[in-house]
Amino acid sequence: MPSREMIGRVLSTGSATVSAEHIAEFARALGDPNxxxxxxxxxxxxxxxTIVAPPTYPIAFMTQAxxxxxxTFLELGLDFMTLVHGEQEFEYARPVRAGETLTLVGRIADxxxxxxxxxxxxxxxxxxxxxxxxxxxxLSRNTLISRRR
Amino acid sequence: MAALAAAAVAVGLExxxxxxxxxxPEELKAYAAASGDxxxxxxxxxxxxxxxxxxxFAHGMLSMGWLGQFLVQAAGVGSIRRFxxxxxxxxxxxxxxxxxxxxxxxxxxxxxxxxxxxVWSENQEGERKVTGNALLVLPRR
Numbered sequence: 001m002p003s004r005e006m007i008g009r010v011l012s013t014g015s016a017t018v019s020a021e022h023i024a025e026f027a028r029a030l031g032d033p034n035x036x037x038x039x040x041x042x043x044x045x046x047x048x049x050t051i052v053a054p055p056t057y058p059i060a061f062m063t064q065a066x067x068x069x070x071x072t073f074l075e076l077g078l079d080f081m082t083l084v085h086g087e088q089e090f091e092y093a094r095p096v097r098a099g100e101t102l103t104l105v106g107r108i109a110d111x112x113x114x115x116x117x118x119x120x121x122x123x124x125x126x127x128x129x130x131x132x133x134x135x136x137x138x139l140s141r142n143t144l145i146s147r148r149r
Numbered sequence: 150m151a152a153l154a155a156a157a158v159a160v161g162l163e164x165x166x167x168x169x170x171x172x173x174p175e176e177l178k179a180y181a182a183a184s185g186d187x188x189x190x191x192x193x194x195x196x197x198x199x200x201x202x203x204x205x206f207a208h209g210m211l212s213m214g215w216l217g218q219f220l221v222q223a224a225g226v227g228s229i230r231r232f233x234x235x236x237x238x239x240x241x242x243x244x245x246x247x248x249x250x251x252x253x254x255x256x257x258x259x260x261x262x263x264x265x266x267x268v269w270s271e272n273q274e275g276e277r278k279v280t281g282n283a284l285l286v287l288p289r290r
Contacts, residue, residue: 022183029176029183030214031169036226047227055217055229059210063185081200085209089233095226 001148002076002111002122011069011106011126016061020051020098027054043098051098058090058128058140065106065128072108076124078146086123087143093136102130102137109141113148120148153224155262155287162252164223164266169215170245172207177242180211202239209236212246212270212279219248220268224285234268234281245273253282262287 020040027037035042036052043051096102109127113120128140177191186208189196194204213234220229240246250268257263264285270278 026183029179030211030218031176032214032218034218034221034226052226054214055221055232056210056214059186060184063187085236087233087235088210088213089231090229091231092229 002078002113002124004111006072006076006108007111009072009108011072011108012065012067013103013105014064014067015101015103016064017101018053018096018098022060023051023053023057023096023098026057026060030054030056048095048097052095053098055090055092055095057096058130058138059088059142061102061104061130062106062126062128062140062142065104066126067106069106076111076122078122078124078144079149080146082147084145085142086145087141089139089141089143091136091139093138096130096137100132102132105129105131122146122148153228153264153285153287155289158252158255158262158264158287160252160255164219164250167215167219167222167248168245169248170243172240172242172244172246174205174242177205177207177211180208180214184208184210186210203241205242207240207242209234209240209279212236212240213281215246216248216250216268216270216279216281219250220266220283220285223250224264224287228285228287229283230263230286231284232281233283234279236278237280238276238278240270240272240278246270246278247272250283257289260289262289 036046110125126142130137197205254265269280
């Protein structure tokens with residue numbers, strides 16, 4: 001069962017370099033034609049001087065930021081058959097830029113439960129933080145919900 | 150980019166809707182690959198049926214991505230300071246999804262206008278799938 005003592009536990013740290021090609025693949029998968037995501041020339045003339053990423057692009061870092069967390073996930077004891085992505089939150093200092101290298105930290109930001117007429121639901125909030133030399137670039141919080149057996 | 154003029158923003162202002170779909174299974178495969186989400190629930194019909202669903206369904210983050218496109222279309226790249234979504238109902242292949250939203254609160258802070266908005270996606274019957282909110286920051290000029 002998820003325990004509040006697990007709040008703050010770091011699952012992994014690492015870094016990732018952002019490529020213009022991957023940003024373009026992500027934007028195309030959304031069907032988003034914004035030239036600041038896709039067109040090097042347009043992006044050079046734009047407000048950031050380079051290709052930038054769509055607002056939900058930080059989700060693509062999640063797998064890496066949570067890698068190494070498998071033991072913790074088992075310890076959380078979530079029922080994978082009922083696990084759903086219930087909520088998502090992002091905070092941004094600025095858009096992610098092509099070519100930059102970000103430091104990533106994955107951690108458990110919160111653990112709580114809610115009990116209603118249909119039983120108890122466990123909530124686990126996984127947080128990915130990306131930093132550059134100046135500080136936090138984005139925070140991504142992924143709320144997973146599972147029904148307690 | 151169609152940047153929103155801070156002076157034109159008022160509570161109740163609705164942003165121009167963004168319409169997506171009909172959603173195809175190929176689109177879900179492309180999003181799975183681009184986002185690095187390995188969950189077969191979105192790409193393998195048999196897997197989804199074995200789990201008790203009628204078939205594959207869209208990633209919540211695909212719908213949130215469309216809401217992100219909708220917000221950027223309205224306010225410009227780099228305008229979003231905070232963005233939240235709740236995945237209320239599943240979104241299915243074949244559905245046509247409209248992204249909608251409106252301004253709920255406006256405050257000025259220094260040279261910036263802070264714009265709170267509610268956003269949601271709904272299908273062709275008006276059933277809400279994803280609901281959320283965002284904080285946009287616009288220069289006051």
